[in-house]
Amino acid sequence: MKPPIVQRVRSTLFDLLLAVWTGLFLPVLAVLWLCGSPERSVRLACRMWAHGALVSLRWLVGLTYAERGRHNIPNEPCLIVANHQSTWETLAFLILFPDVAIVAKQELLTIPVFSWFLRKSPMILIDRESGSKAIRKMVEESQAALAQGRSVLIFPEGTRKPVSEPIAFKRGVELLYAKLGRPVLPVALNSGHFWRLGWPYKRAGTISVSYLDPIPPGLAAAEFTRKAEQLLEAERRSSWPQAA
Numbered sequence: 001m002k003p004p005i006v007q008r009v010r011s012t013l014f015d016l017l018l019a020v021w022t023g024l025f026l027p028v029l030a031v032l033w034l035c036g037s038p039e040r041s042v043r044l045a046c047r048m049w050a051h052g053a054l055v056s057l058r059w060l061v062g063l064t065y066a067e068r069g070r071h072n073i074p075n076e077p078c079l080i081v082a083n084h085q086s087t088w089e090t091l092a093f094l095i096l097f098p099d100v101a102i103v104a105k106q107e108l109l110t111i112p113v114f115s116w117f118l119r120k121s122p123m124i125l126i127d128r129e130s131g132s133k134a135i136r137k138m139v140e141e142s143q144a145a146l147a148q149g150r151s152v153l154i155f156p157e158g159t160r161k162p163v164s165e166p167i168a169f170k171r172g173v174e175l176l177y178a179k180l181g182r183p184v185l186p187v188a189l190n191s192g193h194f195w196r197l198g199w200p201y202k203r204a205g206t207i208s209v210s211y212l213d214p215i216p217p218g219l220a221a222a223e224f225t226r227k228a229e230q231l232l233e234a235e236r237r238s239s240w241p242q243a244a
Contacts, residue, residue: 004201007061011201014060021052029116042120043099050094062204063194065092069211077151078183078214079142079176083167083232084155085192088207093153096209101145103138103154124152135172139179146182156228163192167233174221184215186228188235210235
């Protein structure tokens with residue numbers, strides 16, 4: 001492992017470069033806005049931005065990723081459930097699943113530039129405080145995304161969790177599963193070992209992205225939740241980080 005001071009410097013350089021890279025997309029945003037914000041073009045711009053961020057992360061921090069189990073990805077648009085440990089996966093999923101519709105909390109709309117892309121992509125933005133109304137909106141917009149050929153991604157834990165915390169779903173994902181009637185792809189990540197919540201810097205290494213056995217539609221809600229949690233938890237426990 002590189003000395004912490006080196007990682008701190010590299011991590012700080014990445015943060016600065018990301019800010020500059022994001023700023024360079026302001027003219028792109030303006031052009032897209034003048035063209036009526038076409039959804040496909042907005043999503044393409046999102047992927048270009050995310051790709052640049054991941055390349056910078058690899059060059060400056062030495063943090064990359066390795067995928068396992070790509071044969072498990074369904075051939076049709078599906079519901080993707082993933083554990084949530086860091087900011088990394090919100091970038092990476094834009095590349096791993098082009099045109100994905102991400103279920104995100106409405107609070108993210110306070111972030112300049114990023115909020116515009118969230119609205120125009122469009123992503124599925126919900127107000128978690130609105131209860132059943134939020135769930136109804138999530139289901140309706142997920143159905144619309146699937147009808148367009150877009151897979152839907154949700155982080156069923158609701159927020160980023162420490163790497164040591166067992167996986168437990170919030171209420172609502174089981175209803176989404178029941179209403180969509182699509183295969184579910186569980187995706188396990190160990191990104192929090194490298195880009196950890198509350199850490200002052202990012203670590204070099206290789207993040208593991210594991211595509212697990214798909215869960216077929218039609219299971220009882222409790223059975224689905226139990227199966228998905230068990231699959232992700234087993235992978236969380238077995239996925240040891242490869243630090244550089």
